[in-house]
Amino acid sequence: DAKTTQPNSMESNEEEPVHLPCNHSTISGTDYIHWYRQLPSQGPEYVIHGLTSNVNNRMASLAIAEDRKSSTLILHRATLRDAAVYYCILRDSGAGNMLTFGGGTRLMVKP
Amino acid sequence: DTAVSQTPKYLVTQMGNDKSIKCEQNLGHDTMYWYKQDSKKFLKIMFSYNNKELIINETVPNRFSPKSPDKAHLNLHINSLELGDSAVYFCASRGTSGSYEQYFGPGTRLTVT
Numbered sequence: 001d002a003k004t005t006q007p008n009s010m011e012s013n014e015e016e017p018v019h020l021p022c023n024h025s026t027i028s029g030t031d032y033i034h035w036y037r038q039l040p041s042q043g044p045e046y047v048i049h050g051l052t053s054n055v056n057n058r059m060a061s062l063a064i065a066e067d068r069k070s071s072t073l074i075l076h077r078a079t080l081r082d083a084a085v086y087y088c089i090l091r092d093s094g095a096g097n098m099l100t101f102g103g104g105t106r107l108m109v110k111p
Numbered sequence: 112d113t114a115v116s117q118t119p120k121y122l123v124t125q126m127g128n129d130k131s132i133k134c135e136q137n138l139g140h141d142t143m144y145w146y147k148q149d150s151k152k153f154l155k156i157m158f159s160y161n162n163k164e165l166i167i168n169e170t171v172p173n174r175f176s177p178k179s180p181d182k183a184h185l186n187l188h189i190n191s192l193e194l195g196d197s198a199v200y201f202c203a204s205r206g207t208s209g210s211y212e213q214y215f216g217p218g219t220r221l222t223v224t
Contacts, residue, residue: 043217043218044215101154
C-alpha cells in the first residue's frame with residue numbers, strides 16, 4: 001500500500017491560514033489523494049480529494065505537487081472548530097476502495 | 112437525520128462475553144465498512160461489505176463476525192471478548208459517485224474489563 005508521511009502536530013493562530021503538508025513519494029498513477037479530519041470524540045469527516053489538479057471546496061483547498069509526491073491541505077482561515085487530527089490518505093482503487101489511515105497531523109488552533 | 116448511526120455509543124462489558132454493535136445508514140449507499148481505532152488513535156479497516164456481500168476482511172480474529180441483513184445495515188458481533196478488543200469502533204458507508212467519499216458514524220466506545 002502507498003503510504004503517507006505527515007508531521008505529528010502543528011499549531012496555528014485563529015483566523016490565519018494553515019498549510020498542512022503530506023508526503024507520498026510512492027504514490028501510483030491511479031491513487032487519489034484524500035483528506036479527512038477527525039474532531040475530538042467524533043468519527044472522521046471527509047474534507048477534500050484530488051488526483052492531479054489543485055482543488056477547492058467550501059472547507060479547504062488542496063494543492064498537489066506536479067510530480068504528485070506531495071500535497072498540501074490549505075485552510076484559508078483557521079477557526080477554533082478546525083482543531084482536529086487531519087489525515088492524508090491515498091485511496092486504494094482496488095477492491096472496496098478502502099482507506100488506509102496513518103497517524104495524521106494534530107492541528108491546534110490558538111485564539 | 113443522522114446519515115450513519117451506531118448503537119450503542121458506549122459499551123462496557125466483561126471478558127468472555129458476546130456483544131453486538133449495530134450500524135445503519137440512510138444514504139442509500141451500497142458499501143459499508145467497519146473500522147477500529149485503538150488507544151494510540153490509529154484507524155484500521157476491519158471489513159468492507161458491498162450490497163450485503165463481504166468484500167474485504169482484513170486480518171481480524173474470527174471472533175469478529177459482521178452481518179449485513181440489508182444494504183442499509185452492517186452489524187458487528189464479537190464473541191468471547193478480550194481486553195485487547197477495547198477500542199472505538201466506527202462504521203462508515205460509501206456511495207458510488209465519483210468522489211468515493213466515506214461517511215462515518217459517531218463511533219462506539221467498547222471497554223472490556
